Amino acid sequence: MSESGGAPAHRSLLYTHFSLSTAAVMSDYLLFATERYALPILQPLAQALHEAGHTAHAWFADGAAGAALPAPARMLEPAAPAWARRWR
Numbered sequence: 698m699s700e701s702g703g704a705p706a707h708r709s710l711l712y713t714h715f716s717l718s719t720a721a722v723m724s725d726y727l728l729f730a731t732e733r734y735a736l737p738i739l740q741p742l743a744q745a746l747h748e749a750g751h752t753a754h755a756w757f758a759d760g761a762a763g764a765a766l767p768a769p770a771r772m773l774e775p776a777a778p779a780w781a782r783r784w785r
Contacts, residue, residue, distance in 0.1 A: 725752045728770065731759040736766065743770040 726746055728739045743753035747769035755766045756773040765772050 723750050723752070725754065727773075728753055728755045728766070730755075730757050730761040733761050733764055735761060736764055740766050740770070 728743060730736065730739060739755065743755065743766055746753045753766075753770045754773050755770045756775070757764050758775070762775075
């Protein structure tokens with residue numbers, strides 16, 4: 698539920714890691730979504746970031762898990778659970 702008591706709040710976030718240099722800055726962005734309806738919103742954003750010289754990484758969870766954005770977005774895979782890593 699949202700804080701106002703209405704419909705559930707879904708998470709679609711944009712995280713960034715950047716440098717505060719005065720030179721031209723290339724940043725890495727993380728596009729995160731939990732719902733598939735975010736994909737048509739995030740894809741043009743990833744393309745615009747790429748055209749501006751930035752790198753866009755995408756990580757999808759919950760309802761958006763298993764979906765993917767086309768290049769130039771770089772898909773991040775969730776880490777394997779600890780019990781699965783032991784047996785490799």
